[in-house]
Amino acid sequence: MTNRYQTTQLRELDALHHLHPFTDHSSLRTGGARVIVRGEGPYIWDSEGKRILDGMSGLWTANVGYGRKELAEVAYAQMLELPFYNTFFGTTHPPVVRLSRTLAELAPDNLNQVFYGSSGSEANDTAIRLIRHYWMLKGEPKRRIIISRKNAYHGSTIAAGSMGGMSHVHAHSYPVYEGFRHIIDPYWYGESEDGESPEAFGIRAARALEDEILAVGAENVAAFAGEPVQGAGGVKIPPESYWPELQRIVDKYGILFLADEVITGFGRLGTWFASQHYGIKPDLITFAKAVTSGYVPLSGVIVGDKIGDALMAHPDGFHHGYTFSGHPVACAVALKNLEIMEQERLVPRVKEVTGPALAKMLAKFKDHPLVGEARSIGVLGAIELVADKRTRRRFAEPGRVGLICRDHFFREGFIMRHVFDTMVTAPPLIWTQEQFDEAEVVIGRVLDLTLNDVAGELAA
Ligand SMILES: Cc1ncc(COP(=O)(O)O)c(C=O)c1O
Numbered sequence: 407m408t409n410r411y412q413t414t415q416l417r418e419l420d421a422l423h424h425l426h427p428f429t430d431h432s433s434l435r436t437g438g439a440r441v442i443v444r445g446e447g448p449y450i451w452d453s454e455g456k457r458i459l460d461g462m463s464g465l466w467t468a469n470v471g472y473g474r475k476e477l478a479e480v481a482y483a484q485m486l487e488l489p490f491y492n493t494f495f496g497t498t499h500p501p502v503v504r505l506s507r508t509l510a511e512l513a514p515d516n517l518n519q520v521f522y523g524s525s526g527s528e529a530n531d532t533a534i535r536l537i538r539h540y541w542m543l544k545g546e547p548k549r550r551i552i553i554s555r556k557n558a559y560h561g562s563t564i565a566a567g568s569m570g571g572m573s574h575v576h577a578h579s580y581p582v583y584e585g586f587r588h589i590i591d592p593y594w595y596g597e598s599e600d601g602e603s604p605e606a607f608g609i610r611a612a613r614a615l616e617d618e619i620l621a622v623g624a625e626n627v628a629a630f631a632g633e634p635v636q637g638a639g640g641v642k643i644p645p646e647s648y649w650p651e652l653q654r655i656v657d658k659y660g661i662l663f664l665a666d667e668v669i670t671g672f673g674r675l676g677t678w679f680a681s682q683h684y685g686i687k688p689d690l691i692t693f694a695k696a697v698t699s700g701y702v703p704l705s706g707v708i709v710g711d712k713i714g715d716a717l718m719a720h721p722d723g724f725h726h727g728y729t730f731s732g733h734p735v736a737c738a739v740a741l742k743n744l745e746i747m748e749q750e751r752l753v754p755r756v757k758e759v760t761g762p763a764l765a766k767m768l769a770k771f772k773d774h775p776l777v778g779e780a781r782s783i784g785v786l787g788a789i790e791l792v793a794d795k796r797t798r799r800r801f802a803e804p805g806r807v808g809l810i811c812r813d814h815f816f817r818e819g820f821i822m823r824h825v826f827d828t829m830v831t832a833p834p835l836i837w838t839q840e841q842f843d844e845a846e847v848v849i850g851r852v853l854d855l856t857l858n859d860v861a862g863e864l865a866a
């Protein structure tokens with residue numbers, strides 16, 4: 407383990423040489439990065455020996471927890487057997503064949519073919535290209551517009567970032583790429599009108615798709631894209647009425663449907679894919695993160711027969727691919743990871759044990775003076791921090807209080823992330839009651855500490 411001297415040195419070198427994703431580099435320079443050195447089961451350890459309960463599965467990723475020897479062993483064996491070969495120009499290898507078969511079995515019925523990448527962003531870029539290519543093949547090249555939602559996160563590449571609906575991402579370094587539109591997200595707590603029920607709001611939010619289709623001309627629309635539950639946007643759980651109405655509109659206009667399951671795939675909602683939980687019928691599902699529980703990078707798009715058949719019907723190739731598409735080591739690790747999930751019944755356990763335990767734990771904070779709403783679905787949860795519970799009024803400077811709260815969590819040895827003033831959690835699927843009890847104690851303490859810091863700003 408790294409000692410204190412080494413920690414200081416690592417922080418200095420990190421500040422000098424490492425540019426971090428989604429990080430304020432000026433404050434990183436003064437404060438220094440956290441150095442994480444080890445993980446085991448549901449815990450990680452920092453370089454000063456502090457044990458931290460990871461309520462975010464790394465980054466919505468480590469569904470089987472840390473330190474799984476079987477995953478390391480399978481990677482080692484695959485590296486000795488065939489560490490790399492490409493899948494371009496009609497070549498394949500056993501791990502990618504076996505994984506494709508497994509994913510086709512786990513995915514909804516009509517999705518049978520997989521195109522691979524290494525990150526969720528790449529998977530979504532592939533999906534965007536496949537969607538537009540499909541309409542070209544169908545002789546409708548005008549259909550280019552993809553309608554997504556505000557606050558969606560689909561990745562950081564230019565195309566995936568444009569399909570995403572985060573204004574701070576758009577504002578930063580590039581204009582939104584042509585051909586993407588963003589409608590309201592199904593966020594009842596933040597977007598509904600006074601007295602509007604979740605059901606009524608869900609229908610209204612879904613119908614925004616129809617309004618947008620008509621506004622831009624149905625003949626120009628290629629697809630709708632959405633995360634079944636918006637994750638990085640703040641764990642926004644759509645009302646029950648939302649997805650059926652949205653699916654009806656997608657069907658009515660015959661556009662393609664891309665479900666971004668980079669977070670919700672591989673068990674988060676108690677089904678292999680959230681599409682199965684909601685009964686929606688996407689034409690494409692993008693996945694990444696938990697397919698390997700993060701032990702090595704892997705992502706992909708599972709494609710419906712409609713698109714697969716269109717590709718097969720044309721002799722011209724799809725001019726797209728990544729060196730690491732279907733990387734053999736990543737595929738071998740994914741297969742073992744999915745086998746572990748199956749053997750330990752981690753997916754059904756979400757409905758039977760972990761999901762109800764998370765819901766029960768979060769419900770205990772509903773009456774806390776800072777908490778506007780505590781919600782969860784499966785093992786995805788959120789707590790809204792507000793200045794006025796009654797009116798849902800937020801604190802001034804969005805994100806300030808969330809950051810105070812998040813920093814208390816770090817100091818108390820628990821990781822929960824903040825999205826502005828919404829605290830979000832996505833525990834690994836292996837948590838037992840012991841971890842839920844531990845988290846409950848820390849959350850209670852941290853909410854009190856945060857309340858203490860901002861008490862003067864609360865509604866009387
Ligand atoms: C829903 C969703 N899509 C895509 C991505 C991008 O994945 P990556 O960071 O692997 O590029 C993320 C990342 O968090 C995500 O949450």
